[in-house]
């Protein structure tokens with residue numbers, strides 16, 4: 001922390017943890033590291049405990065946690081891909097997130113249990129915990145989280161920061177207009193001097209999930225079948241656009257609809273990651289056709305080139321009145337005139353969806369067309385996909401390991417004395 | 429950044445690290461490695477308290493066992509803005525307002541403390557459920573009003589909004605009306621749509637056209653007037669020509685040609701006169717710092733635009749100028765009042781010139797030394813003494829050669845050779 005010549009360096013690490021819960025996944029890891037330790041799908045499989053006797057059962061406090069000890073009605077919770085992606089009869093997929101915030105607290109507790117026991121592998125009493133939150137998180141949800149952390153997990157200290165603020169920090173800025181294109185939604189939040197302007201934030205439901213839905217429709221219209229990958233036993237190599245030849249696996253009976261849909265959604269997402277591309281200017285059949293296609297092979301073996309479809313698919317993301325560019329304009333327009341030049345001067349793009357090919361370029365172009373000409377426009381995005389997707393987490397990691405931040409935590413003493421009412425004051 | 433790298437940048441003796449390997453000593457096997465002369469200093473996961481915290485919470489971090497437990501070093505960054513406070517009776521006596529209730533005022537002061545007077549954030553977090561919506565200017569007006577009142581009546585005012593000038597208290601006065609007007613203008617400027625801007629542009633070019641036409645007409649009438657007067661005085665019979673507008677009458681044409689010719693000659697004379705002087709000056713012109721463009725042609729604009737460096741100035745130069753400004757303790761983006769704009773631009777222009785000159789001087793110096801070495805290499809045994817008049821190294825106090833001289837040297841490298 002201080003150097004040989006008396007200089008004071010910025011960092012002081014106190015073993016804090018950073019949690020970034022999202023609709024797509026929950027990111028968790030130690031502060032001051034550059035990527036999260038784990039990126040766990042934000043859904044939990046809930047199924048009857050009796051069906052699969054596996055060695056894990058010896059460890060009841062693992063990722064297979066036991067609950068509901070009512071006889072015969074035991075439920076098990078399956079967390080993280082290795083558990084979740086196994087076909088299990090009667091396992092329902094449930095999400096604990098809703099509208100950008102935690103909604104189902106019982107399930108979220110399971111998730112935190114899993115994080116502490118399997119990812120961090122260290123008791124929660126030893127680690128201050130910093131959580132990210134969306135700007136529109138309601139007061140009850142914030143207070144519930146603080147209560148959970150202090151009372152159940154005995155965390156020594158706790159803090160909540162708006163994810164837009166952290167994304168700005170991760171990009172080295174304290175004033176920025178942060179565009180976050182996540183799974184459930186896309187949002188634009190102005191950040192001034194490290195404070196998010198809550199009343200000026202704008203959002204729309206055009207996120208990665210929407211794109212996956214769009215891909216599903218597109219493939220259905222093209223009469224291409226997306227077979228669930230877990231159902232394929234083997235497939236043969238075939239020529240392009242030929243009918244797939246494959247054999248099916250025998251699956252356990254009683255696979256739930258929610259689980260099948262969840263697995264399919266992941267496949268559509270994968271399809272999007274591979275082929276989706278955003279054209280720099282609004283979709284145009286001819287220019288789109290001139291770009292070389294991308295090959296994709298479906299689980300059943302069927303494969304073909306996708307050309308103009310790649311651009312057509314993504315056009316919905318830059319829709320006129322809900323698209324990212326519109327959100328930015330709306331958010332900037334809702335800010336005080338004095339703040340606007342600085343905000344237009346640093347538009348920061350982050351979130352997983354911003355990794356789609358051409359997304360950042362398209363945003364920059366649309367903003368250049370829409371931004372008032374009296375402002376100097378500069379948009380900024382982290383160079384690599386990891387840093388974009390984990391921007392909020394990385395910002396939290398930076399913040400929680402800064403020496404002068406250590407006075408900001410709400411300590412357990414403070415919580416005991418002041419209760420959860422002080423959350424609004426301490427974590428603005 | 430790793431601290432080793434950091435230490436390379438800033439070490440105690442302010443010397444730059446060598447670019448070439450300087451280890452000219454004996455080979456490695458002869459020097460005895462002196463590793464482990466000092467004992468390894470242990471690190472421990474130790475508890476600490478942070479004086480910047482009010483609750484004495486104990487956190488843990490890694491620290492050297494040998495490090496004495498001193499105060500948490502980061503506590504020194506805990507800076508707070510001092511916000512005035514008032515008692516119930518003070519409020520009732522001095523601060524009562526028709527527009528503001530005490531609850532609302534308290535809320536404002538609370539937000540000011542929490543957000544360190546960032547009024548944009550305060551405005552954002554304003555409790556709109558409990559109080560009516562207020563503009564940033566309203567909030568500032570109330571806050572600075574309170575500051576002013578309290579600093580007058582209180583004996584020991586808080587520090588930041590009161591300055592003592594010659595033992596006399598001075599308070600900031602916040603001109604809310606002016607600010608509101610400014611904000612409104614700013615908002616209108618920013619909210620213009622592209623069509624409006626285009627329209628304004630169009631109107632401006634139209635205006636220019638109209639003015640050009642008007643000038644043309646005026647010139648024509650003047651010509652006419654001249655003709656008339658000439659006709660009146662002379663015996664030219666073409667008085668009617670004034671009536672038929674066409675300028676094709678021979679006299680008119682002649683007059684026109686004559687005038688044009690006249691102007692041409694005039695121009696020629698001017699240039700030919702100037703040329704010999706220019707020849708000296710041209711060099712100076714090249715070095716004349718930064719030319720800030722006059723008003724941009726696009727209608728309404730902010731005065732701060734005038735302080736923008738023109739695009740011709742490269743990034744390196746911009747950085748260098750900013751660095752110089754910082755050394756002089758001058759804000760790199762000062763409040764753009766008329767006078768400041770002018771002074772600031774002049775200063776930066778001069779700075780750019782100075783930087784250019786410095787560079788030129790450096791390269792001359794370098795060339796001089798290079799030539800000296802070359803000379804000495806070619807004529808072994810001889811040394812070249814450079815006359816002190818053209819050698820300015822390490823003589824900061826010595827009167828620097830006049831600007832003109834240096835430029836001369838740079839302008840003609842042959843001159844440099846000649847001097848040697």
Ligand SMILES: Nc1ncnc2c1ncn2[C@@H]1O[C@H](COP(=O)(O)OP(=O)(O)OP(=O)(O)O)[C@@H](O)[C@H]1O
Nearest residue numbers: 022023024025182183184185208351352353355356
């Ligand atoms: N490399 C990639 N290319 C394209 N899309 C990607 C890529 N990686 C992730 N995505 C998409 O980004 C989305 C996830 O983004 P992110 O992790 O920011 O969401 P989240 O924070 O969990 O959700 P939310 O912000 O809505 O709560 C998913 O829809 C995923 O399909």
Ligand SMILES: [Mg+2]
Nearest residue numbers: 022180182351
């Ligand atoms: Mg997110």
